[in-house]
Amino acid sequence: MKSKNIAINALDGQDLNRAVGYLLGLAPREPVHATNADVEGLTTPFTLFDVTYIYRGDGEIADAKTAPVKIIRYGINHEVRATAPSVTFIDHQGRKGLASVDMFYTNREEAELEIIIATKGQIADFDPLGDWAQCGKLIDEYGIMFESIQHEDGKMIQAYLRGRGTSGPKGVGKNHRVAALRCLLASNYAEGVPMIAESDQL
Numbered sequence: 001m002k003s004k005n006i007a008i009n010a011l012d013g014q015d016l017n018r019a020v021g022y023l024l025g026l027a028p029r030e031p032v033h034a035t036n037a038d039v040e041g042l043t044t045p046f047t048l049f050d051v052t053y054i055y056r057g058d059g060e061i062a063d064a065k066t067a068p069v070k071i072i073r074y075g076i077n078h079e080v081r082a083t084a085p086s087v088t089f090i091d092h093q094g095r096k097g098l099a100s101v102d103m104f105y106t107n108r109e110e111a112e113l114e115i116i117i118a119t120k121g122q123i124a125d126f127d128p129l130g131d132w133a134q135c136g137k138l139i140d141e142y143g144i145m146f147e148s149i150q151h152e153d154g155k156m157i158q159a160y161l162r163g164r165g166t167s168g169p170k171g172v173g174k175n176h177r178v179a180a181l182r183c184l185l186a187s188n189y190a191e192g193v194p195m196i197a198e199s200d201q202l
Contacts, residue, residue: 005192039074045071049105086100171183171186
């Protein structure tokens with residue numbers, strides 16, 4: 001996976017959104033589900049992976065974990081007059097079930113991407129530069145403060161962390177959102193932001 005360091009103040013637009021998304025641990029892409037082609041020719045039993053969720057009383061996710069699933073049959077189940085392939089599986093609690101292959105993942109890493117999307121979100125949906133609600137949430141959560149400064153490019157906004165003051169990491173930008181996101185990056189990266197090319201996410 002190719003990466004390079006980019007100066008924080010050089011980041012803007014989608015590059016700035018994406019850099020903050022990586023910092024926050026958002027999913028870089030959708031997970032890839034298992035397909036019939038992935039399992040054809042495998043000898044049963046074999047293992048696929050699923051995600052199990054525990055929900056709070058208000059419906060929010062309390063916990064999520066990947067879990068191995070033992071596949072004990074693959075193919076067309078003529079007993080139920082099926083016309084497409086399916087699997088018979090035993091889950092991590094020993095329960096037996098019938099499902100299509102694309103309900104599961106071929107490896108734990110893909111299953112973990114589902115958890116990240118469910119609990120944190122996906123970079124593709126992350127737009128704090130264009131969405132004040134997303135940016136405002138970050139400003140509140142990290143205690144980002146602002147002041148106007150005179151910059152070589154004219155009057156700019158400088159952002160800093162409340163807990164560290166103006167002697168700590170700062171971000172400068174043409175508006176509050178740009179400054180806030182650059183400040184967040186500056187508080188975590190001392191020598192520029194390691195950026196991964198979009199083509200290397202796939």
